[in-house]
Amino acid sequence: MPVDPMLSEYSDLLFKGALTVYVLAMVFYAVEYVSSRARVRTAVAETEAAHEPAAVGARGTGSADLGVVSEENADVPPPAAKAPKPSRSRADRFGRMGVSLTILAVLLHLGSIVLRGLATTRWPLGNMYEFTSAVCLAAMVAWLVVLQRTSKRTRGLRKLGVFVLAPVLILMFLAGTVLYAQAAPVVPALRSYWLAVHVTTVTLASGLFFVPGVASILYLMKRAGKPAGFTAKLPEADVLDRLAYRVTVVAFPMYTFAVIAGAIWAEAAWGRFWGWDPKETVAFVAWVIYAAYLHARATAGWRHVGAAWINILGLAAIIFNLFFINMVVAGLHSYAGLG
Amino acid sequence: MSSPPTAPPAAPESPPQPPRRPGGGRAVLALLRNAWRGLTSMRTALVLLFLLALASLPGALLPQRSLNQQLVDQYFADYPRLAPLLDKVGAFEIFATPWFAAIYLLLMISLVGCLTPRSLEYLRAMRQKPVATPRNLARMPHHAEGVVDGTPDEVLGRVRTVLKGWRRAERDESGARSVSAERGFLRETGNLVFHMSLVGLLVGIAVGKLFGYEGQVIVLANGGQFCNTSILGYDSFNPGLRVDGTDLAPFCIKVDSFTAEYLPNGQPEQYTAELGYQTADDVRSGDTATWRPDTLAVNHPLRLDGERVYLLNHGYAPRFTVTWPDGQQRTGEIQWQPVDTTTYLSQGATKFERPGIADDATRQKSSIAITGLFAPTSSGGQVVTSTYPDLLAPEAAVDVMRGDLGLDDGRGQSIFSIDQSKVDSGELVRVARENMVPGQEITLDDGTRIRFDDVTQWVALQVSHDPGQVTVLVFAILVLLGLGLSLSIKRRRFWVRVVPADDGPDGRARSRVELGGLARTDRAGYGEEFDRLRADLLGPTDAAAPTTRNGGD
Ligand code: HEM
Numbered sequence: 001m002p003v004d005p006m007l008s009e010y011s012d013l014l015f016k017g018a019l020t021v022y023v024l025a026m027v028f029y030a031v032e033y034v035s036s037r038a039r040v041r042t043a044v045a046e047t048e049a050a051h052e053p054a055a056v057g058a059r060g061t062g063s064a065d066l067g068v069v070s071e072e073n074a075d076v077p078p079p080a081a082k083a084p085k086p087s088r089s090r091a092d093r094f095g096r097m098g099v100s101l102t103i104l105a106v107l108l109h110l111g112s113i114v115l116r117g118l119a120t121t122r123w124p125l126g127n128m129y130e131f132t133s134a135v136c137l138a139a140m141v142a143w144l145v146v147l148q149r150t151s152k153r154t155r156g157l158r159k160l161g162v163f164v165l166a167p168v169l170i171l172m173f174l175a176g177t178v179l180y181a182q183a184a185p186v187v188p189a190l191r192s193y194w195l196a197v198h199v200t201t202v203t204l205a206s207g208l209f210f211v212p213g214v215a216s217i218l219y220l221m222k223r224a225g226k227p228a229g230f231t232a233k234l235p236e237a238d239v240l241d242r243l244a245y246r247v248t249v250v251a252f253p254m255y256t257f258a259v260i261a262g263a264i265w266a267e268a269a270w271g272r273f274w275g276w277d278p279k280e281t282v283a284f285v286a287w288v289i290y291a292a293y294l295h296a297r298a299t300a301g302w303r304h305v306g307a308a309w310i311n312i313l314g315l316a317a318i319i320f321n322l323f324f325i326n327m328v329v330a331g332l333h334s335y336a337g338l339g
Numbered sequence: 340m341s342s343p344p345t346a347p348p349a350a351p352e353s354p355p356q357p358p359r360r361p362g363g364g365r366a367v368l369a370l371l372r373n374a375w376r377g378l379t380s381m382r383t384a385l386v387l388l389f390l391l392a393l394a395s396l397p398g399a400l401l402p403q404r405s406l407n408q409q410l411v412d413q414y415f416a417d418y419p420r421l422a423p424l425l426d427k428v429g430a431f432e433i434f435a436t437p438w439f440a441a442i443y444l445l446l447m448i449s450l451v452g453c454l455t456p457r458s459l460e461y462l463r464a465m466r467q468k469p470v471a472t473p474r475n476l477a478r479m480p481h482h483a484e485g486v487v488d489g490t491p492d493e494v495l496g497r498v499r500t501v502l503k504g505w506r507r508a509e510r511d512e513s514g515a516r517s518v519s520a521e522r523g524f525l526r527e528t529g530n531l532v533f534h535m536s537l538v539g540l541l542v543g544i545a546v547g548k549l550f551g552y553e554g555q556v557i558v559l560a561n562g563g564q565f566c567n568t569s570i571l572g573y574d575s576f577n578p579g580l581r582v583d584g585t586d587l588a589p590f591c592i593k594v595d596s597f598t599a600e601y602l603p604n605g606q607p608e609q610y611t612a613e614l615g616y617q618t619a620d621d622v623r624s625g626d627t628a629t630w631r632p633d634t635l636a637v638n639h640p641l642r643l644d645g646e647r648v649y650l651l652n653h654g655y656a657p658r659f660t661v662t663w664p665d666g667q668q669r670t671g672e673i674q675w676q677p678v679d680t681t682t683y684l685s686q687g688a689t690k691f692e693r694p695g696i697a698d699d700a701t702r703q704k705s706s707i708a709i710t711g712l713f714a715p716t717s718s719g720g721q722v723v724t725s726t727y728p729d730l731l732a733p734e735a736a737v738d739v740m741r742g743d744l745g746l747d748d749g750r751g752q753s754i755f756s757i758d759q760s761k762v763d764s765g766e767l768v769r770v771a772r773e774n775m776v777p778g779q780e781i782t783l784d785d786g787t788r789i790r791f792d793d794v795t796q797w798v799a800l801q802v803s804h805d806p807g808q809v810t811v812l813v814f815a816i817l818v819l820l821g822l823g824l825s826l827s828i829k830r831r832r833f834w835v836r837v838v839p840a841d842d843g844p845d846g847r848a849r850s851r852v853e854l855g856g857l858a859r860t861d862r863a864g865y866g867e868e869f870d871r872l873r874a875d876l877l878g879p880t881d882a883a884a885p886t887t888r889n890g891g892d
Contacts, residue, residue, distance in 0.1 A: 185602060188609050188637040249826040256822055260815045269638050271553065271649040271803045273811065274544075276434050277406065281399040285392045292388040294826075299381045317392075325399065 138207020213315030529824025
């Protein structure tokens, strides 16, 4: 099938556009982060507020989780200090713009991937450029969903945007340069609807894993409290930990599904459902690491710091599998469109 | 907490310590028991999972024999000191080493030992009434209270409707009524299904490793046939541990044609082979005249009763005819091996023994071999190279060798090359070197004529047999379902305590209601549901009051 050069060119343009807008968004998040305040004091005030006896009859004192105070609480202005402080409102404005820009960039990014599919009349996940781009999109969408789901109660997570965007931008940059491949049809082995099922779910899951990976890194920094100036502005450790867990439990079953779908496809394409091909092996390793993460959370002594380290290791395995295995190790999965 | 004897507190997360029994004879038993307890602890599972991940990693980083023997040989050449050491610990066949097996078998034992008691516990808990309402609900992570209209009986009626779908128990306390409710038992079900299915999965894989096999064979795509009657029919064969090749299902395949479609840049678009087949039952019943048609393609294997046939690769087989001076003629057509997978430049050796000569020595001396390179689309120069994988302008650059091919020496030799030692010893001599296109003929010094007739395609087929495959698929799906249940469902408890309150200003009966909530095993995501229940039972809160305090929950 012929490739439509015009659509493919527009796709590339949208990709560049998305990259540019992400950079802008990151700048805004960075400004928000820098101009936001460490809220230790406020948090203490809020703790006291939370422990005030419920005066009115039908008033839930909610769930203060036995003394653990989260950043989210802190962000609800204490009743006495309803008027926002000037610095905060500036941070807030920048943060809001950061989110709007992110949404715009995500739309451009999505457009770029859709146009690639239209240009080649195939599922647009056929080489390293395409699925690195899609992993980044998945990570950003996951991030927006997290923001949306927590926005009712908090804006405390929003300024973390800068930390999620940083690795995503690096990947996008690599995708657009080193990994870039012209729009083209794919080899016979990739002509299967299992491509859509398997690669899409792998991509989504990998993208999702970025959020907990970043959250766990920040969690460890927050617990260590170093560097102090930096970590003081982070949300409470507890919030970061929960964020990591909640996104992981969505990504992990998706990843499991993706691996199983890959095995079903391998059975149809290569004659066996599992053959310890390097890509399969590292997928297995990553899967076991995430299983270990979930176990660690149920194991005394591993629940906190240990689990966070394991989560980071899991993301490392995912990234290693995405890049190193495709580019360096020869295997059946090496049709990445490089060289 | 008030815990009446009928409702013991929550199941302990770890097994209770047994009373210590010092004593000689029991020491061994105690040791065993401790070892077992150690093995089935959560911490051991964690360590074993780590070991499993770590042990698999070399499988991705070092070349593996099962995947590519040549890369392993290369590694030995590159690291002559290190490679033998690595080989000693099985690093080039990680997934077949005893220590890798030891890790996953220990993990499985640990898993069964850990989860069996847990599932019994769980069955017991399911039959028991939900745990009694703690005396002080304000100590619960989720808590609310309020005064609402209605007598305690009316309130309890409302509670029952709101808590539809929860397991409930109502109890009379002194001066109060309480409801304890529990939900989310499916989480534990999911967890068990998940872990037990992992064992099932392993069993399915083991069955495949024992009773399965894989064989590769090259068949000419001009009506060439292959029957699965013995291992000898294959070019290579990997039997399972309990497969000796004596009772293969005797199906047959006849490859009628092969088609490859290419893009202008030479990238393949699709490969298809038209074939006919006879199932094992056809063959056993003697019905060998008819062939069932099928089209084989990449991603589209032929699925027989227990075997699957795959199209793995393809290539070219140039056909030559040799006519000796005495008029004897032989036609040879054998696969040449692609040496460049993008242009399908191929190399090979087509070998002919001279017919019609009774004397062994003379016959051997005048055998002919045609070796060299074949280009499906020749560049057309003096040096033949291929520019495109399709058969557009075929040309062969051949050396014609005459002499003793060494075919009777009893040593196996490659079908793609001649025995170089015969060339070195002068028993096999080059008598012509020529570039030939189909139809072209050359005549040797002794009058022997060699004609390049035509080119045929061949296909490489793989036959796979894995009796454990369906089992593996079923358990993989169960793994997924179990995981979904166990990660999406929260086990949680909810308590309501109702006491009569003073009548309201309008003289109607009122009750004081206290609510408590606790999420077990998992900390995330109960707050919103609790808030909803609270709103249903206590009515809307005033807007200023934040509903849930630890927001993420
Ligand atoms: C083949 C190895 C294993 C794998 C891949 C595995 C994987 C998992 C996964 C993904 C979960 C998360 C599901 C959940 O939270 O409910 C989990 C939970 C759990 N696993 Fe395993 N597991 C394995 C072996 C074991 C073993 C050996 C034990 C016992 C020692 C065990 C005990 C548990 C328990 C008790 C939970 C529930 C934790 C909780 O309540 O949150 N698992 N496992």
